[in-house]
Amino acid sequence: MASVRFDRARRTYPGADRSAVDDLELEIDDGEFMVLVGPSGCGKSTSLRMLAGLEEVTSGAIMIGDEDVTGLPPKDRDIAMVFQNYALYPHMSVAENMAFALKMAKVGKEERRARVEEAARLLDLTDYLDRKPKALSGGQRQRVAMGRAIVRQPRVFCMDEPLSNLDAKLRVSTRTQIAALQQRLGITTVYVTHDQVEAMTMGDRVAVMKDGVLQQVDSPLGLYDTPANLFVAGFIGSPAMNLLEAKTSGDGVALVDGHAFPIDRAAAARSGGAVTLGVRPEVWRLAGDADGQEGEEGYPVTVAAVEDLGADAFLYGVPLADGASVLGTRGDDDVLRQVVARIPARQAIARGDVVRLVADPEQVHVFDTVSGARLTA
Template identity: 70%
Template sequence: MAQVRFDQATYAYPGADRPAVDGLDLEIADGEFMVLVGPSGCGKSTSLRMVAGLEPVTSGSIHIGDQDVTDVAPKDRDIAMVFQTYALYPHLTVAENMAFALKIAGVPRPERTARVAEAAKLLDLEGVLDRKPRALSGGQRQRVAMGRAIVRQPQVFCMDEPLSNLDAKLRVSTRTQIAALQRRLGTTTVYVTHDQVEAMTMGDRVAVMKDGLLQQVDTPLALFDRPANAFVAGFIGSPAMNLLAGKTAGDGVAVVDGVDIPIARDAAAAATGPVTLGVRPEAWRVVGPDEPGLPVTVQVVEELGADSYLYATPAAVDLGTRPAGELVPQVVVRLDQRTGLRRGEQVRLAVDPAAVHVFDGETGLRLGA
């Protein structure tokens, strides 16, 4: 086991107009489960491949433990990779697939057998060691791919969207198994996903990336509670945070579509121009027609039993005058009861000033505490 460190690590694909990863500074502690998350093309997979040695570093360096591995061959980095595709040998049994890398490395048969047995017990694969991959479910195949990595006893696990080929229900159960397994093994793990729910539930810390740049790295709850900018605010959380364009009016108030929204005074004092207000869906509350709040028109209500999601547009938006195909501003509200609301109804939404995140309208950076 060892720490992993990116030191101004940059990679630019030939002919690209900007680096895929640009000056990444990130330190992953020994035994930590670090998740790299972001939209497609943000550089998260490229960052992982730089650790594995599958992509060369254009500038900067990569360190594993005390060793600078920037120019070290992939086979000599002591890492194990788990890919999106299982990449199992169809003609080999589960046990043979798991032991293959050890056999190539010249590990004696008794030790290979012992390591495979230990990994199979951890992954609940003891009953399928003699089966071929075609006789396994998707979840079992993914566990075999994990087992193949575990038996190598590497310093670092590199996992590139390993759950993307599984159905939704299996993803949930498998991600909890992977997180629990990593904590039992204590192996430093770099995990890539585009699914922010995976990131929030699995990682000790989460690094959010956009356009090759690191936006913020922190614990999942810290990212949720105090996003550093509007991009992180909109990316972390499901459903996503509502982001509303407005302007400050002084005295702890911002104006959105002509409606006053109370905000923290320190954020209002820090604003010098347009602002973006961020409100989590669960922070809204529906208030009476005579109470102050943002008037919205109900478009869709999703009743999920335990709670409901209300999708609405600000009442100031005239849908009839908007060009076809133009995106309409939308407000999402999470309610913990069955609403009885119907499409076309108008309601007012209020929010506690402490629950309003304020971002600079031009830079997107967080304002205030």
């Protein structure tokens, strides 16, 4: 086991107009579960492959423990890789697949058998050791791929979207198993995913990337509660944070589609007039409900749909401006202006109704529209 450090690591492909990974500075503690997350093309898989030695580092360095591994071949880095596709040998049994790397490393037969049996016990694969991969389900094949990495007892696990080939239900159960297993083994793990729900539920810390640049590193709740910029705010959270363009005079009031929003006065003072307000779906409440004040106006929206999930319900609404829907007035980005609010389940609200939403000013995030930087403390 060991810590990992990216020291201004960069990867630029020949002929590219920008770096796939641009001066990545990231420290991962010994035994930590670090998740790299971001949209396709953000550089997360390239960063992982640089750590594994599968991609050349154009500049900078990568450290595992106190050792500079930047120029070392993959076999000398003492890492184990779990890929998106299972990469199992179809003619070998589960036990043979798991023991293959140890056999190549000339580990003794008895020790190989002991390590495979221990990994099989951890992964609930003991009854399947004699089967071929074709006789296993997708989740079982992924566990075999995990077992092949575990038996090596590496310093670092590298996992490149290992759950993307599984169905939704199996993905939920498997990610729980992986997180629990990593905590039990205590091996430093770098996990790549495009699914922010996976990132939020699995990682000790999460690193959010965009266009090869690291945007923010924090605990899952830290990212959710205090996103550093507009990109992180919109990416982390399901449903996503509502982002509303507004103008402010600096007195703690912002105007959205002609409707006043009270906001943090200090943030308003730091703005240049054009701000973007971020409101989580659960922060909204219906004007005039049990928690509200009589006569409060709120932000009017036309109900487009209500998703009633039993315990919760999500209202999707189109904002109104001066009494008319703004949908259809601002071009192709209109669909992005839909407002999402979590409301109590089983409300008597129908499509086409006009409702008014209210948000607590202390829970409204304020961002600079131009730079995207966070303005609220």
